Amino acid sequence: MIKKVVNVLCFFIPWIFIFLVGFYYFSEKNINFINKSRAQDYSQTFINITKLPLLKNDTSNITEYSNDSNNQKKKYNKFFELIGK
Numbered sequence: 190m191i192k193k194v195v196n197v198l199c200f201f202i203p204w205i206f207i208f209l210v211g212f213y214y215f216s217e218k219n220i221n222f223i224n225k226s227r228a229q230d231y232s233q234t235f236i237n238i239t240k241l242p243l244l245k246n247d248t249s250n251i252t253e254y255s256n257d258s259n260n261q262k263k264k265y266n267k268f269f270e271l272i273g274k
Contacts, residue, residue: 213219
């Protein structure tokens with residue numbers, strides 16, 4: 190008898206928990222709280238972003254091209270030779 194009661198409780202307690210969490214999550218009070226919190230966070234983030242300084246671009250003419258790669262021998266891989274055996 191006690192074993193059956195324990196089994197029934199073990200079955201229903203997770204379902205009750207899921208139902209109560211879902212009921213709270215989809216309630217109007219929680220949805221309004223989440224929307225207010227997101228709006229407040231967005232406005233604070235936008236204010237902080239507008240205070241950031243702009244940095245000067247100092248990346249012009251930094252790439253140097255060399256033609257030394259044409260003179261070097263190509264490295265030979267033995268991978269396809271191993272597969273063929």
